[in-house]
Amino acid sequence: MNGQTIETASPLSIASIVVSMTIAAIGSGIMSAYVPFVLTQTGDTWAASAAVPTLAFGGLVGCLVGGPLIRRVGHARLFSCSMAMVIIAAVLIATNPPPIYWVLARGVYGAASNVNFIIAQSWLNHAASNEWRGRAMSFFYMAFVLGLGAGAWLFGRIPTDGNLAPLAVVFVTALAILPIGLTRLPNPPAPANVNVDIKMAWRISPVGLIGVLASGGLSMVIQGFVPIYATTSHVAQTDVALxxxxxxxxxxxxxxxxxMLSDRIDRRFVLLITCALIVAAGAAALFVSFSMMIVLMLVFLIFGGAVETVYSVANAHANDRADPGDFVPLSSTLLVAWSTAATIVPLGVTLLTPAFGQHTFIYAVILVAIAYGTYVIWRLKERVGVPADERENVGLRSAQLPNASVMTGPETEKPAK
Structure with missing residues (x-):
């Protein structure tokens, strides 16, 4: 089945997967803005903050149970089930329950969404041929992230005084089931186990491992706390969405x-540039008020984009140094490391915010970037970089989409150099 799939699949044949996940991303974008906005407006800021690490913890659970569940029921059936869990979470929020249930619903969503990522990436990896797999994955990441942005934009046009927003999420999530449900692509083989080996990952690339850890915390803090920060600053719903x-x-x-730059020079220098951008954008965010909305949006564009860059470059830096036999356990370890940091760092921000105020998340991001940049400088003195002609291209990758392609079986292993 694998050989037939790779021979006959074309770039157009994967459209069903990309379309399904992009539609699902629109629902995610709506809910990612709606939950913190409404909870903060109603005075339940603690719940809005607690929902951020709960979402990430649910994602960690999804990473761990996704593979066994796919082996049990298959890709197509589990995709429908995980989308159903997203709908259940949205319906729970639509009933306007006590805030604690909003938090629990975000945890359910986190688990279901990561299972969806694993299924989609697995299918893409096995349907795409070697000649265009990289472009397919980059397009998938770009479409998903732009779907998140489109969902946030739609949130700005949905009244929040009722339950129309979560009902819209129910609608688009149900719609997202249809393209994959109707696809003719064969189910890929069962994914590999998640084999975590911290010592091996550290031996291969300390900079890569620490970078993925840093990006997990950075991404979840930025994406989770920016809408809370804007709402507590009395920013209009449309401006929060924008x-x-x-x-x-x-x-x-x-x-x-x-x-692209990291494909041409030592990736660690690019990581240093990225950390500097994060620190500069964070410092600017502390001093630029919401009265200068256009300037602040530019600041957060750099802020968010630089955080995404840490993930993609650090992940590529680790893979540059991995032998083919280490690729699967290395990627599994990075996947779990990302999810763990994405839970712990936002939890720390949630606990410290009452003491240090609404800028706590910005302080945290700046400190993490400084600490990681300092570590990269130290490592630059310890190890020579891999020549550019021996490395793979980075491609577009999002820190909001943990790299679950490791769970797609042996075909994704990197060929020997």
């Missing part, structure tokens, strides 16, 4: 050029 949309475009305007 700010979230602009942040997603950082994938194109910041990550893409920096990723």
């Amino acid at each position: 700010l979230m949309l602009v942040m997603q475009t950082g994938l194109l305007f910041v990550q893409y050029p920096l990723g």
Whole structure:
């Protein structure tokens, strides 16, 4: 089945997967803005903050259970089930329950969405041929992130005094089931186990491992706390939505050029540039008020795009140094490391915000970037970089989409150099 799939599949044949996940991303973008906005407006800021690490923890659970569940029921059936869980989470929020249930619903969504990522990436990897797999994955990431931005933009046009927003999420999520449900692509083989080996990952690339850890915390903090920050600053709903949309475009305007640069020079120098951008954007965010909305949006575009860049470049830096036999356990370890940091760092921000105020998340991002940049400088003195002609291209990758392609089986292993 694998050989037939790779021989007959064309770029057009994967459209069903990309379309399904892009539609699902629109629903995610709506809910990612709606939940913090409404909870903060009603005075339940603690719940809005707690929903951020809960979402990430649910994602970690999804990473761990996704593979066994796919082996049990198959890709297509599990995709429908995980989309159903997204709908259940949205319906729960639509009933306007006590805030704690909003938090639990975000955890359910986090688990279901990561299972969806695993299924989609697995299918893409096995349907695409070697000649265009990289372009297919880059297009998938770009479409998904732009879908998130489109969802945030739509949120700005949906009244929040009722339950229309979560009902819109129910509608688009149900719609997202149809393209994959009707696809003629054969189911790929069962994914590999998630084999976590921290010592091996550290031996291969300390900069890569620490970078993925840093990006997990950075991404979840930026994406989760920016709408809370804007809402507590009494920013209008439409401006909150526009700010979230602009942040997603950082994938194109910041990550893409920096990723291309990292394909030509030592990736660690690019990571240093990225950390400097994060610190500069964070410092600017502390002093630029919401009365200068256009300037602030530019600041957060750089902020969000630089965070995305840390993930893609650090992940590529680790893969540059991995032997073919280490590729699957390395990627599994990076996947779990990302999800773990995405849970712990936002949890720390949630606990510290009452003491340090609404700028706590910005302080946290700046500190993480400084610490990681300092570590990269130290490592530059310890190890010579891999020549550019021996490395793979970075491509577009989002820190909001953990790299679950490791779970697609042996065909994704990197060929020997």
